[in-house]
Amino acid sequence: MLAKRIIPCLDIKDGRTVKGINFVDIRDAGDPVALGALYSRQGADELVFLDITATHEGRKTLVELVKKIAQHINIPFTVGGGIDELKDVEALLAAGADKVSVNSSALKRPGFIDEIAHNFGAQVVVCAIDAKPDNAGWTCYVSGGRIPTDKKLFDWAKEAESRGAGEILFTSMNHDGVKRGFACEALARLSDSLRIPVIASGGAGSMQHFEDAFINGKADAALAATLFHFKELEISSLKKYLAERGIVVRL
Amino acid sequence: MKVAIVKYNAGNIFSVEYALKRIGCSAVVTDDHELLRAADKVIFPGVGEASTSMRYLRRHGLDTLIGSLKQPVLGVCIGLQLMCRHSEEGNVACLGIFDEQVKRFRSAVLKVPHMGWNTLQPEKDSPLFAGVPKDAYVYYVHSYYAAVGEHTVATTDYVQPFSAALHKDNFYALQFHPEKSAAVGERILQNFLNL
Numbered sequence: 001m002l003a004k005r006i007i008p009c010l011d012i013k014d015g016r017t018v019k020g021i022n023f024v025d026i027r028d029a030g031d032p033v034a035l036g037a038l039y040s041r042q043g044a045d046e047l048v049f050l051d052i053t054a055t056h057e058g059r060k061t062l063v064e065l066v067k068k069i070a071q072h073i074n075i076p077f078t079v080g081g082g083i084d085e086l087k088d089v090e091a092l093l094a095a096g097a098d099k100v101s102v103n104s105s106a107l108k109r110p111g112f113i114d115e116i117a118h119n120f121g122a123q124v125v126v127c128a129i130d131a132k133p134d135n136a137g138w139t140c141y142v143s144g145g146r147i148p149t150d151k152k153l154f155d156w157a158k159e160a161e162s163r164g165a166g167e168i169l170f171t172s173m174n175h176d177g178v179k180r181g182f183a184c185e186a187l188a189r190l191s192d193s194l195r196i197p198v199i200a201s202g203g204a205g206s207m208q209h210f211e212d213a214f215i216n217g218k219a220d221a222a223l224a225a226t227l228f229h230f231k232e233l234e235i236s237s238l239k240k241y242l243a244e245r246g247i248v249v250r251l
Numbered sequence: 252m253k254v255a256i257v258k259y260n261a262g263n264i265f266s267v268e269y270a271l272k273r274i275g276c277s278a279v280v281t282d283d284h285e286l287l288r289a290a291d292k293v294i295f296p297g298v299g300e301a302s303t304s305m306r307y308l309r310r311h312g313l314d315t316l317i318g319s320l321k322q323p324v325l326g327v328c329i330g331l332q333l334m335c336r337h338s339e340e341g342n343v344a345c346l347g348i349f350d351e352q353v354k355r356f357r358s359a360v361l362k363v364p365h366m367g368w369n370t371l372q373p374e375k376d377s378p379l380f381a382g383v384p385k386d387a388y389v390y391y392v393h394s395y396y397a398a399v400g401e402h403t404v405a406t407t408d409y410v411q412p413f414s415a416a417l418h419k420d421n422f423y424a425l426q427f428h429p430e431k432s433a434a435v436g437e438r439i440l441q442n443f444l445n446l
Contacts, residue, residue: 001369001370001408002365002367002368002369002409003367003368003369003370003388007292020412040433044365045368070265070266071269071271071272071273072273074270074430074431074432074433074436074437075390075431075432075433076390076428076431083279093262093263094265096265096266096269097268098263098431119299120262121262121299122364122390123264123298125363125364133424164303166364166366185344194362195362195363196360196362196364197362197366197367220362220366221367222368250368250388
């Protein structure tokens with residue numbers, strides 16, 4: 001059976017991992033390749049590297065970093081953060097990335113999704129959506145959640161799918177960082193309305209939360225960052241816990 | 252040992268090259284007929300659309316070349332599909348090395364593409380799976396599949412059982428991505444190099 005996926009997310013700035021404390025198993029927690037390899041050994045199913053560098057110089061560093069990751073990591077990985085041109089996508093894929101995640105750039109110019117899917121295939125495009133509920137429903141935000149748009153979560157996810165997105169990575173902004181669980185109701189509605197996989201993001205604080213995301217939220221995969229970086233939860237223990245509760249995971 | 256990777260208009264070709272490097276093998280990525288013929292092993296990988304890929308292969312004479320190779324050849328993902336008789340994707344005649352048909356997943360319940368880790372069931376003995384445990388997880392990304400047929404050596408169940416691996420004479424093919432399937436995938440690639 002197809003397994004539910006656990007995906008650690010690493011924030012990258014100028015080619016280095018930000019946040020995260022030192023792990024006993026690796027010398028340098030700032031080295032994204034070493035940290036990614038450690039997660040891979042612990043049973044991560046995929047990795048996401050999110051570049052938070054704003055400069056052009058940092059971008060070049062990112063392509064070099066992706067090459068290094070591709071040389072050392074034997075599971076699929078996604079690269080995201082500020083990707084807004086087809087040539088960025090081409091450079092990252094040629095460097096060995098399996099998928100790219102787009103967020104603000106796609107909301108500002110939805111045709112970007114069509115372009116990537118047409119040129120490189122739908123499996124390459126992860127459409128990341130940051131949203132939070134208000135009086136008008138779930139509103140999508142750009143620029144790291146700072147600026148609201150006129151797009152609504154469920155409509156935008158559907159549109160992204162029809163334009164050729166291969167997966168939806170949904171972050172509930174109100175749940176993100178507060179460790180009280182994922183936005184399972186919205187997740188389930190998304191998953192039911194789409195034919196492509198949905199990755200849950202934002203809110204993981206315990207193993208139970210992952211179980212909820214998969215069962216109540218009907219998510220295909222769940223992503224977390226700080227929980228893994230600060231060693232509050234080890235991926236292998238999490239997967240063992242999920243397997244004991246009848247959720248199909250790769251052990 | 253000389254290993255050549257077929258260069259054509261498909262994506263993901265370099266991932267296989269990186270994976271071979273990780274297990275200590277350097278390969279050449281080429282569409283040069285002589286280099287491909289002279290290689291000890293040939294890998295035919297890729298992610299793409301079947302009819303577009305077939306057009307490119309024909310234009311470059313790679314269709315007849317691949318079919319005429321005598322050394323071990325390994326098709327991966329769309330490589331497997333292109334080695335079959337016909338693909339529903341773009342309704343195109345393929346290389347016909349394997350007699351199997353390629354069809355699109357149709358399901359009211361399950362999502363398409365089939366994306367993620369799924370288990371491998373060996374159906375026949377194959378040197379590719381030496382040392383690979385039953386129900387080992389491998390990584391898939393695909394919307395089309397080769398039906399189970401006489402050359403199927405392993406299956407995976409999604410919507411229905413389909414060909415996870417095919418083998419006939421010197422031709423081997425995998426629907427999943429060994430280059431992204433962690434230690435299991437590396438073992439399978441190593442087994443192919445050991446043939």
